[in-house]
Amino acid sequence: MAFAAKVYKVRNGVKTKQFTWRVKYRAPDGHEPPWLSESGFPTKKLAEDWGNEQEREIREGTWIDPAKQGVTFGEFARTFMASRRKRGRTTGTRWDKLENHILPRWDGVPLRKISWFDVDSWQQTMGVEDVSRGHCVSLMSTIMTGAMDAGYVTVNPLFGRRRTKETSGDAGKLKAPKIRRDGGARPEDAVLLAERLGPAIGVHVLTTAFAGPRWGEGLGLHRDNTLLIRRQPWGAGEFVCPILRIAEEYAEYQERDEHGNKKGYVIQLEPTKNDGSTRDVDVPPFLALLLRYHLDDWPHARIFCTPSGVPWRRGNWSRGFRPACDGREERKKRQGVSHRAAWEPILPGLDMQALRALHDTLQSEIGVKEPLAFEAAGHRRPGIKRHYQKPTPAMRAERLDGLEETFWRAMGNVGLSTLWGRVDLRKAPRS
Known part of the structure; x- marks a missing residue:
């Protein structure tokens, strides 16, 4: 129980008859020092009441250490x-x-x-x-x-509160989208963009549009995890298809020390974003064919890296990708500068995130069932159904057939029967 004692005031080194009261109360178990005090009370009762209140809060678990009360x-x-x-x-x-x-x-x-x-x-x-x-x-x-x-406050006043949102002025105006077209990107855009950018980058574009890896997941895709085989019992037989195993990703960010001081930008290989992001994605036949020969051509372990074998940085990637989407003017040949043909825009504002969104849109268009649609996109399906409903071989086959048909229809719609000037999409592998 708290107790109080007089504290006499001192003037010019001499104790006077004036005094206040100081209370001492027992600190929580394990606290150093075991007793705490507070001074400046005008009466003994006020001091003891205050000390008893501290001990009550300690017993109830609502006490805040005075040393923590001023922390900002x-x-x-x-x-x-x-x-x-x-x-x-x-x-x-x-x-x-x-x-x-x-x-x-x-x-x-x-x-x-x-x-x-x-x-x-x-x-x-x-x-x-x-x-x-x-x-x-x-x-x-x-x-x-x-x-x-950590014991600095007794309650979080922000927890579970709903923010007030603007409803006047410009709040109701629609924000200008990056892609100014209803429905977003089309499979035809992905095909044209892949054709324009060439085989190495074009396969990356088509993989994002028809398999849906995130930007960092695509950069982190290793050849050892490309075109592995899924085998599942299916009726009286077996379902077999090639897959991409997405298990890691590259992240580009500004590194900081433990105090938050900036240390410069790095691009670092990390585990995937969460447990739903680590997944095997079934690959439609046309894309498996393109990836198979890309692996044969490509000398590096990461199949969607730069020609020198290092991960793409966003700025370097944009130098070639943005003109391919947005268009560019012709550059005349002059001394020290080669001629560069003009490009008509394919879809201004298109980016790799929009191509990933295209994959999920196509899944909805061709009727991919929810258990498989969430899995392929790397999303954690909400609710109890994720524990009960699982992707089946029939769902997987239906998805692959739909994506394959969509690709070849898009090729026909843009007047292409081949990519990158080849007679067909096949070529003899290296011996």
Whole structure:
């Protein structure tokens, strides 16, 4: 039980008759020192009441150590980031949000003074897209939950709260899409783009459009995981098809030390994003054929790397990919510069993410069943059905037939019967 004692004031080195009361109360088990105190109470009763209240909060688990009460959001956020090592790209994204949006407002605010009203009011004033506002508030909530678990606050005031969204002014206007076409990319766009970019990059384009790996997953695809064989019992026989085994990916991000200081950009091989992303994707026959001969031609272990064997960086990739999609003007031949033909636009704004989205759109168009559609896209299917419904060989065969038919129809629609000037899509392998 807390107890109080007089503390006499001292003036010029001499104790006076004036005094206040100091209370001592027992700290939680394991705390050093085992007893804590607080001074400055005008009466003994007030001091003892305050001390007893601290001991009650300790028993109920709601007590906050006085040494932690003044810790600011910025101080704890840096501690949190140093102790929560995520995938490199995730860590970089979190630091970007902290430095560019969150810390300029909340760095010096004590954790215990953060309220949902203030956070909700602030996020409405942010000059970024609404989805980015949500990500910033979500990251703040994650950090506040960590602060609660570490004993800095008793409750996370942001947990489970719904943000206020703008409903006036420009909030209702539709944002201009990157691709200005209803329905997005078509399989015909993927075929034309692959033809324009040549065999090595063209196979990468078609693999993304008809098998759906993410950008980093495509860069990380190893030849040892390409065109493996899936075998499943099917009726009285066996279902057999080639697959891509997606088990790792390349991530490009700004590396930081444990204090958040920038160290430069790196491109690093990492495990896939989550357990749903590690998967085997069935490959339709036309794509298996193209990949088989690409493997025969390509000298490097990573089948979608640069010609020199290193992973593509986004900037380097865009130098060739963007003009192929958006078009370019003719460049006249002059001294030291070769002639470059003009390109008509195929689909301005098209990117590799849109080609991955095309794969998922095609799955819906050809009626791929949900268990297989989620698996092929690398998405974790929500709900209890993911535990009950599994992809069957019949579903897999139906998907492959649909993608194969879609490819050849697209080839016919753009007037192509071959790719890259070959007589057909086959050639003799090297002896």
